[in-house]
Amino acid sequence: xxxxxxxxxxxxxxxxxxxxxxxxxxxxxxxxxxxxxxxxxxxxxxxxxxxxxxxxxxxxxxxxxxxxxxxxxxxxxxxxxxxxxxxxxxxxxxxxxxxxxxxxxxxxxxxxxxxxxxxxxxxxxxxxxxxxxxxxxxxxxxxxxxxxxxxxxxxxxxxxxxxxxxxxxxxxxxxxxxxxxxxxxxxxxxxxxxxxxxxxxxxxxxxxxxxxxxxxxxxxxxxxxxxxxxxxxxxxxxxxxxxxxxxxxxxxxxxxxxxxxxxxxxxxxxxxxxxxxxxxxxxxxxxxxxxxxxxxxxxxxxxxxxxxxxxxxxxxxxxxxxxxxxxxxxxxxxxxxxxxxxxxxxxxxxxxxxxxxxxxxxxxxxxxxxxxxx
Numbered sequence: 275x276x277x278x279x280x281x282x283x284x285x286x287x288x289x290x291x292x293x294x295x296x297x298x299x300x301x302x303x304x305x306x307x308x309x310x311x312x313x314x315x316x317x318x319x320x321x322x323x324x325x326x327x328x329x330x331x332x333x334x335x336x337x338x339x340x341x342x343x344x345x346x347x348x349x350x351x352x353x354x355x356x357x358x359x360x361x362x363x364x365x366x367x368x369x370x371x372x373x374x375x376x377x378x379x380x381x382x383x384x385x386x387x388x389x390x391x392x393x394x395x396x397x398x399x400x401x402x403x404x405x406x407x408x409x410x411x412x413x414x415x416x417x418x419x420x421x422x423x424x425x426x427x428x429x430x431x432x433x434x435x436x437x438x439x440x441x442x443x444x445x446x447x448x449x450x451x452x453x454x455x456x457x458x459x460x461x462x463x464x465x466x467x468x469x470x471x472x473x474x475x476x477x478x479x480x481x482x483x484x485x486x487x488x489x490x491x492x493x494x495x496x497x498x499x500x501x502x503x504x505x506x507x508x509x510x511x512x513x514x515x516x517x518x519x520x521x522x523x524x525x526x527x528x529x530x531x532x533x534x535x536x537x538x539x540x541x542x543x544x545x546x547x548x549x550x551x552x553x554x555x556x557x558x559x560x561x562x563x564x565x566x567x568x569x570x571x572x573x574x575x576x577x578x579x580x581x582x583x584x585x586x587x588x589x590x591x592x593x594x595x596x597x598x599x600x601x602x603x604x605x606x607x608x609x610x611x612x613x614x615x616x617x618x619x620x621x622x623x624x625x626x627x628x629x630x631x632x633x634x635x636x637x638x639x640x641x642x643x644x645x646x647x648x
Contacts, residue, residue, distance in 0.1 A: 345357075358592050387646045510547075583637065
């Protein structure tokens with residue numbers, strides 16, 4: 275149900291039709307059973323139209339949209355709030371949240387216009403033992419990344435648009451990360467280079483959101499020192515939240531640079547961590563050129579010329595009661611700064627948004643357009 279409650283014209287006309295129909299039936303001396311059946315049919319039509327979330331009720335062009343008592347869209351049209359039972363909410367904090375439930379709720383009222391659904395809890399601190407973020411990959415249509423193509427979008431209520439559902443337990447992670455990291459999982463590491471850290475770059479010269487160094491020093495005796503930005507140490511899974519840009523291999527897998535812009539990649543063979551500051555041992559360091567990757571996996575299809583570079587996301591904040599306006603304002607502030615094509619607000623400090631992280635090659639949009647509301 276939407277915020278505008280005005281009775282549609284079609285609804286008024288149906289009553290006029292019923293009134294006229296009853297007069298005709300009464301005057302024609304038809305069997306009473308027929309009259310009862312017709313009345314039942316009309317009543318059924320009225321009930322089903324009232325249950326339809328996409329009825330003809332006029333959608334307001336400004337202000338909050340109240341779809342039902344548990345699902346609303348804020349006035350900025352960038353944050354949906356889905357109020358869950360305490361038990362359903364707690365499931366997310368235990369890493370077992372029902373993302374299908376959230377997606378199906380969204381598609382009940384909104385069109386299949388989003389590449390991503392971003393689910394955020396409203397926890398004040400990081401829940402103990404829970405991941406900081408998780409990317410649920412829904413489909414892959416890109417060839418040349420080391421993975422088969424697939425499409426499971428129908429299982430979540432999408433007709434083919436949805437690529438990934440990302441869950442993070444705190445809204446603040448839009449700014450601090452791991453938001454950029456979770457987006458990067460849409461393309462890497464699906465097997466395009468070897469790794470001992472599944473789904474991530476591990477001990478490789480990627481220096482990106484999914485880990486890796488940008489410099490390596492040979493210490494002798496098969497020992498090495500990995501560095502990032504001139505400092506000893508790097509992440510095997512991730513690097514510094516939203517503080518760094520995407521690495522070149524990440525940009526290549528995203529379709530934002532071509533193979534001709536990809537520098538050779540160093541990958542450690544059978545690496546073993548030997549210090550907390552980027553020291554590791556390895557049997558060898560192998561080098562992969564762009565042509566090596568193409569020879570093994572094929573060229574990226576679609577190519578950089580044809581790849582998608584503008585992405586739309588629906589942000590759904592889950593809670594056990596309606597979130598207050600000041601919290602919504604904080605969330606929309608960060609979403610605006612994450613998606614702006616320029617430098618974010620000074621409150622973000624050196625934190626990178628999507629535009630900067632992609633080296634000004636791609637955009638992210640959180641706005642729910644009027645046409646996306648059913």
